[in-house]
Amino acid sequence: MKIPPYLKKGDTIGITCPAGYMKLEKAQLCIDTFEAWGFKVKVGATLGKEQVNYFSGTDVERLHDLQNMLDDDDIKAVFFGRGGYGISRIIDDIDFKKFKKNPKWVCGYSDITLLHTHINKALKTATIHAPMAAAFNDDVNSLYIQSVRKTLLGQKTNYQAAPHAFNHAGKAEGRLVGGNLALLAHSVGSKSEPDVKNKILFIEDIGEYIYNVDRMLIQLKRAGWLDKIAGLVVGSFSDMKDTTDPFGKTVEEVIKEHLKPYTFPYCFGFPVGHTEENVSLRCGLRHKFTVQKHKISLECVE
Numbered sequence: 001m002k003i004p005p006y007l008k009k010g011d012t013i014g015i016t017c018p019a020g021y022m023k024l025e026k027a028q029l030c031i032d033t034f035e036a037w038g039f040k041v042k043v044g045a046t047l048g049k050e051q052v053n054y055f056s057g058t059d060v061e062r063l064h065d066l067q068n069m070l071d072d073d074d075i076k077a078v079f080f081g082r083g084g085y086g087i088s089r090i091i092d093d094i095d096f097k098k099f100k101k102n103p104k105w106v107c108g109y110s111d112i113t114l115l116h117t118h119i120n121k122a123l124k125t126a127t128i129h130a131p132m133a134a135a136f137n138d139d140v141n142s143l144y145i146q147s148v149r150k151t152l153l154g155q156k157t158n159y160q161a162a163p164h165a166f167n168h169a170g171k172a173e174g175r176l177v178g179g180n181l182a183l184l185a186h187s188v189g190s191k192s193e194p195d196v197k198n199k200i201l202f203i204e205d206i207g208e209y210i211y212n213v214d215r216m217l218i219q220l221k222r223a224g225w226l227d228k229i230a231g232l233v234v235g236s237f238s239d240m241k242d243t244t245d246p247f248g249k250t251v252e253e254v255i256k257e258h259l260k261p262y263t264f265p266y267c268f269g270f271p272v273g274h275t276e277e278n279v280s281l282r283c284g285l286r287h288k289f290t291v292q293k294h295k296i297s298l299e300c301v302e
Helices: 023-035 061-071 088-092 097-101 110-122 131-139 143-153 181-187 210-222 251-259
Strands: 012-016 040-043 073-082 105-108 127-129 158-161 170-180 200-206 231-238 282-283 286-291 294-302
Touching: 012 023, 012 061, 012 282, 023 040, 023 131, 061 088, 061 097, 073 210, 073 251, 088 110, 105 110, 105 143, 110 127, 110 170, 110 181, 127 143, 131 143, 170 181, 170 231, 170 282, 181 200, 181 210, 231 286, 282 294
Parallel strands: 012 040, 012 073, 073 105, 105 127, 170 200, 200 231
Antiparallel strands: 127 282, 158 294, 170 286, 286 294
């Protein structure tokens, strides 16, 4: 697994919106914070561009902006304004030839999950699953925003989670893969589907119907994922919805039910997902995962 060069003061971070639309002013505090940390910032054409329906530009415009960021030798990390939806519309047209020779950090989450899985698998290159530009408006001094700085600089991380009644104790070590559950299920059968054998998988989601989470987990099981992984980290499943006729279980109960046959360690309530509690994780790198009664930790060891 290739590890892109970590950043140092004076390096340039590019910010682009390859999916949903975002106003420039919503990213301004993020830009100011990067500059306060000692980095330079290059704003892409799609950040604050005139909205095209849901998107931050046409498919061609979003592809062109992202391609420029990936190919620009001055940019050492590509950071995303927001996710939403749209990466899958352009991912097969991205030219990774230059990126493969000179990899750089790709940082974001949500819809960006598909880029993480694709780059990790097809290019054997690590990426950073991280809060995006809008999250900086919450609290730039929080553990979660500061974790962006730590990962960009290459500082080691060892995150903790609170105990949960549904946890299954154990220890595992393996490369970290995962992200948004909807995008992970979306990747199945494509060239962006991750290789999950002996990996630590993490999942999170937002705004889904509970029955749909059940269906996506069945998709991963039928694709053999849960027979192969070394451990599972369950992040936040926020703003879940139920049908008029209730599904009959909470989303945590649904996930736990699917995990009953498995012996690998797993934890619930890990701080990753579509809430303010969203730490930066290095996808593709080796991690130690420990689940004990009073200690849950995920440590990057590479």
